[in-house]
Amino acid sequence: MYIICLDMEGVLVPEIWIAFAEASGIPELKRTTRDEPDYNKLMQYRLDILREHGLGLKEIQETIATIDPLPGAKEFLDELRAETQVIILSDTFEQFAKPLMKKLGWPTIFCNTLEVAPDGAITGFRMRCPQSKLTTVKALQSAGFQTIASGDSYNDLGMIQASKAGFLFKSTDKIKADYPDIPAYEEFGDLLAAIRRAMEGSGAGEAE
Numbered sequence: 001m002y003i004i005c006l007d008m009e010g011v012l013v014p015e016i017w018i019a020f021a022e023a024s025g026i027p028e029l030k031r032t033t034r035d036e037p038d039y040n041k042l043m044q045y046r047l048d049i050l051r052e053h054g055l056g057l058k059e060i061q062e063t064i065a066t067i068d069p070l071p072g073a074k075e076f077l078d079e080l081r082a083e084t085q086v087i088i089l090s091d092t093f094e095q096f097a098k099p100l101m102k103k104l105g106w107p108t109i110f111c112n113t114l115e116v117a118p119d120g121a122i123t124g125f126r127m128r129c130p131q132s133k134l135t136t137v138k139a140l141q142s143a144g145f146q147t148i149a150s151g152d153s154y155n156d157l158g159m160i161q162a163s164k165a166g167f168l169f170k171s172t173d174k175i176k177a178d179y180p181d182i183p184a185y186e187e188f189g190d191l192l193a194a195i196r197r198a199m200e201g202s203g204a205g206e207a208e
Contacts, residue, residue, distance in 0.1 A: 002199050003140050004080060005133070005159055007151030008090035008109065010034070011169050012073040013100050016064060016092065017046065023063045026053060034172050037154035039091055043125055056120035057095060064099055074104050076188035081107065084199065087140075089133045091155055093125065110136055134158030148198050150191060157182075165198035167191060 009015045009032075021029035028049055036042040050056065080086055088109040090097065095114050101107060112132070115124035129135045137147045137159040147163040149156070152171040160166030160182060168176060168184040169191050176184045185191045 001145050002084050002164075003145045003147055004084055004086045004195060005089050005137055005140070005147050005149040005163065006077075006086060007133075007153065007156045007169075008088050008092060008097070008100070008111075010152040010171075011070075011150065012077065012088070012104060013069050014067055016060070016067065016096055019067055020060050020063045023066075024053070024055065024059065033091065033153035033155045034175070039127075039155055047122055047124070050122055057114065057116050057122055058120045060096065061099075064096055067100065069100070069103055072188045076192055077104055077107055080192060080195065083196075085145075087136075089136055089149075089159060091127075091132065131158060134162055137162050148195055150195075165194075167194055 006012065015032050017032055018030050021027055026049060029046060031042065031045065033039060033042060036045075077086065086107060088107055088111075090109060090111045092111050093114045094111060095116070097109055097111050101109055110128065110132070112125060112127045114122050115126065117123050133149075133151075133156060137149060140147055141162075147159070148165045149159040149163040150167040150169045151157075151160060152169055152175075154175065157179065160168070166182060168179070168182050170186060171184055176182075183194060185194060
């Protein structure tokens with residue numbers, strides 16, 4: 001019994017904060033978990049910039065409305081979900097994810113929530129639990145599932161390394177170089193084939 005655990009941003013959809021950085025003309029907001037492993041530190045940095053520029057949830061959601069899944073992402077997800085259970089484990093927020101989940105055909109997502117003031121200012125955020133991706137994978141394993149995980153960033157490494165098989169997908173050269181033992185893929189077809197091999201028990205964890 002398998003559950004496939006996938007990151008969202010950078011894997012299935014473009015990075016929300018990079019898109020918003022471009023839309024708002026604030027290059028400092030391009031910093032993501034590919035650059036900063038400490039997610040709390042990264043989010044505080046982002047919230048400080050939003051406050052400085054007087055930007056809130058409304059402006060970010062306007063950008064999110066223009067974002068489409070990566071080419072081939074929905075087809076990949078549809079094919080995978082026809083074969084096994086899939087959960088998207090993301091450090092994003094409910095207020096960001098909903099329109100993107102609609103475009104992906106409403107897959108299951110576990111994420112976090114923003115604290116938003118009546119005027120729309122983002123005042124804080126609440127994480128589901130510490131190390132949410134790794135914690136969730138371990139909880140699924142304790143419930144009798146085997147997990148296979150894939151992501152692109154530092155905050156995905158815990159769930160990837162704790163799973164029966166794990167893969168980097170569309171990651172950075174630095175992360176791939178730092179973790180050469182984790183197979184890395186760039187195309188959805190290759191990732192799907194690797195997941196299928198892992199579920200069949202042959203070739204799991206082997207790079208082509």
